[in-house]
Amino acid sequence: ELKVEQNPLFLSMQEGKNYTIYCNYSTTSDRLYWYRQDPGKSLESLFVLLSNGAVKQEGRLMASLDTKARLSTLHITAAVHDLSATYFCAVESNFGNEKLTFGTGTRLTIIP
Amino acid sequence: NAGVTQTPKFQVLKTGQSMTLQCAQDMNHEYMSWYRQDPGMGLRLIHYSVGAGITDQGEVPNGYNVSRSTTEDFPLRLLSAAPSQTSVYFCASSYSDSEETQYFGPGTRLLVL
Numbered sequence: 001e002l003k004v005e006q007n008p009l010f011l012s013m014q015e016g017k018n019y020t021i022y023c024n025y026s027t028t029s030d031r032l033y034w035y036r037q038d039p040g041k042s043l044e045s046l047f048v049l050l051s052n053g054a055v056k057q058e059g060r061l062m063a064s065l066d067t068k069a070r071l072s073t074l075h076i077t078a079a080v081h082d083l084s085a086t087y088f089c090a091v092e093s094n095f096g097n098e099k100l101t102f103g104t105g106t107r108l109t110i111i112p
Numbered sequence: 113n114a115g116v117t118q119t120p121k122f123q124v125l126k127t128g129q130s131m132t133l134q135c136a137q138d139m140n141h142e143y144m145s146w147y148r149q150d151p152g153m154g155l156r157l158i159h160y161s162v163g164a165g166i167t168d169q170g171e172v173p174n175g176y177n178v179s180r181s182t183t184e185d186f187p188l189r190l191l192s193a194a195p196s197q198t199s200v201y202f203c204a205s206s207y208s209d210s211e212e213t214q215y216f217g218p219g220t221r222l223l224v225l
Contacts, residue, residue: 042216043155048211102156
């Protein structure tokens with residue numbers, strides 16, 4: 001059974017600081033997704049990581065994937081208040097049909 | 113494109129009542145799925161479909177039925193609602209076996225009393 005763990009679950013950080021959210025998963029996979037969710041809203045796709053060593057960046061967010069370590073990171077650079085949200089990683093099993101297993105999410109709060 | 117649409121946005125049911133949550137997409141996606149989101153538990157897959165006429169169970173299928181008669185629609189049925197089914201339900205769609213993300217609908221908030 002595929003398990004996906006995120007840490008930390010809660011993160012409060014000051015504007016301008018850097019931080020990293022970690023996503024570990026338990027079985028082989030080479031597809032990992034990051035989503036953002038604002039309170040009361042749906043999920044917005046941030047990144048799709050499809051291979052070992054993949055790195056993608058959008059603004060102050062950068063995601064990477066290490067399939068050998070079964071680890072993905074979401075790095076936040078010089079945080080701003082607008083990045084406050086809950087971030088989810090989701091992993092697709094190699095042998096599934098687009099079936100995603102989600103982490104429990106990281107609730108990020110950026111303090112001015 | 114409207115993307116993925118869900119109705120209703122909010123519903124209150126009494127225990128034992130039945131209802132259908134509607135999901136539709138206009139992107140000609142083969143793959144559609146239903147998730148439920150509970151506090152502190154992320155999203156969990158209920159049922160999914162890889163094309164019209166094909167459905168399968170996800171992680172938490174008990175108490176829910178689905179069907180896929182067309183590519184566009186993927187309704188989720190609660191035959192006899194229970195308080196444990198109080199949750200936020202999201203429908204998602206994507207191309208099968210693709211490198212693209214799944215697109216999520218706006219969600220349906222369900223309260224079972």
